[in-house]
Amino acid sequence: MRIDLTNIPSEGKSLHFTLTPDWWKSDLDEDRLMGLEAPLSASIKLYPAGKKIAVEGSLSTRLVMRCDRCLEPYGWDLSTDFRIYLSIAPFKGELDVELSEDDLSLDFIDGEFLDPAQIIREQIILSVPMKTLCRKDCKGLCPVCGCNLNMTRCSCSSTYETSLYQNS
């Protein structure tokens, strides 16, 4: 999917698309995000905004996250809106991207073409919460034997379990 950014009509350009779960490729920097559990539907609108091109969009899907405490996968519904601005530099028609977050990569620009799926990918990564928990009261793993305390009770000292709670 490629959009020619030098040719956006003044009334804007809208597109709606669906990405299947196998579209997602794992990211080493965000390995708590394991993939998509359901197809992702997205809507994007591009329109000229002064010398820039605004990209407004929304997406919804269900992600597979890995719990920080017990390391088990769990499903997490994501539905989010976003707006970013792209600007075309005055020289050679190269594209420059102005974003509110400094750490966004510019992988979604290829010359004068935009790959909207890459924007969606960036937005998904940005939406991952600081702490991923399969449930609020996840008991995590036993620090002694490593068993999942949500599913089993081990016979290790219960003082470990208490201190685990207090530290988190």
Ligand SMILES: [Zn+2]
């Ligand atoms: Zn958990």
Ligand SMILES: [Zn+2]
């Ligand atoms: Zn144990």
